[in-house]
Amino acid sequence: MIEVKHLSKTYTTFERGHTLREVVKTLVHRPMKEIRAVDDISFTIEQGEMVAFLGPNGAGKSTTLKMLTGVLHPSAGEVTCLGLVPWKQRRQYVRRVGAVFGQKSQLIWDIPPSDAFYMNKAIYGVPDKEYNETLDELVELLQVGDIMRKPTRQLSLGERMKCEFIMAMLHRPELVFLDEPTIGLDMIAKESIRSFIRRMNERKITFILTTHDLEDVELLAERVMVINHGKIVVDDALSGLRSRLGAKKSVRLTTEQPVPDELPPGLRLLQRSGPLELELEIDTDVLPLKPFISHFNESYGILDMAIEALPIEAVMKQLYTTDHAKEHA
């Protein structure tokens, strides 16, 4: 469905001086600076996959996605999405893809979403029957029947995001780009958006998700790609990514006696939520669970304990650091 081969993008910018002297100098000679935002990346994505495309600020996510959506030409390399070259066959391509941006609206502030939907019907040339069927189904799934005739400006953020999804899905795209789709939403709205995405993905619609919300990643993605300094540093199943933490687990404890800050090797304090409540990271290769539990029980008296695999956040922190990126580059 998506094939990316040796894709690169280099931006050329002019360096500006800081001092007056430097500024005057650049009027005569403007030194150029090249930024390799995407640096020779290759991957394929199959139909029906749900891929999280992640990376720290400035890693090259937007640049890659702009090339995949066809708004930006690459400096080198090839991309085929749905058998088309996005920036060359844009008209054909946009009919088959959709996009939802959490920070940018495709709706129109002063008119109701239902009118904006109808405009999209005309733009994409969706036949009446198909439009009515799709709209009815999406409205039912997202429960927006009551609100879609109100002007967009009167809608809550959660209601508006549901309508943004309808806008993006009305022409039945095969591939959908999601950029921070749950940003700013409360837990209930987040869950209804996420369950809608899962429903659509069950129908083999491919989703590429960029987000800084790792809960979205944990609850939606099957595969995670991490880009850093323009290179793909990880491309793995979510489960594979978790197992990178290896023997590390998190332990939440309530004890009878306070646990001191100095801890034996293999333990690291993650946080304290009260004088007798804390969360530790335990490396079970260094300190296996059994001796840890008996030592803690004897020394501090364990009242309550929960052991969990560390959340994906811990893996990401490691991956987003420069050294790790270099290691994989």
Ligand SMILES: Nc1ncnc2c1ncn2[C@@H]1O[C@H](COP(=O)(O)OP(=O)(O)OP(=O)(O)O)[C@@H](O)[C@H]1O
């Ligand atoms: N139009 C441009 N001209 C020059 N440099 C650019 C341009 N767009 C992006 N860059 C640079 O390219 C690099 C990658 O930027 P990009 O926007 O792709 O990152 P990102 O991963 O999407 O970051 P964020 O999470 O902050 O949106 C950055 O160093 C950025 O400053």
